[in-house]
Amino acid sequence: MLRSVGQRSVTGSDEDPRVAELRTAVSRLRRELAVHPGEFPDRAVAEDELAALAAMAAYGTPEIPRLRRSLLLIAGAIGSVSALSRGLTDVRHAVELFGEPPSR
Numbered sequence: 001m002l003r004s005v006g007q008r009s010v011t012g013s014d015e016d017p018r019v020a021e022l023r024t025a026v027s028r029l030r031r032e033l034a035v036h037p038g039e040f041p042d043r044a045v046a047e048d049e050l051a052a053l054a055a056m057a058a059y060g061t062p063e064i065p066r067l068r069r070s071l072l073l074i075a076g077a078i079g080s081v082s083a084l085s086r087g088l089t090d091v092r093h094a095v096e097l098f099g100e101p102p103s104r
Contacts, residue, residue: 029087042077
């Protein structure tokens with residue numbers, strides 16, 4: 001895991017450590033989903049939203065509402081697939097690094 005000093009990591013990169021964490025978690029879940037043998041109705045939704053999250057993480061600090069929307073769609077699509085629950089939890093934690101949702 002990256003430790004940061006402000007926005008600069010100890011590796012010398014100017015990358016936001018939250019973005020790095022998101023990219024890692026999304027990449028891991030995408031790999032797990034790719035090798036998961038079971039088919040389920042919303043698999044394509046999960047794959048599309050993970051691709052969207054990966055693109056957001058590749059181009060700087062993502063929009064928080066869009067992150068949360070993608071997370072909800074992914075959770076709805078694969079939430080019942082227990083083999084993917086750890087990866088989904090990691091993505092959720094990475095999204096939460098960008099801040100808590102506003103109170104309603």
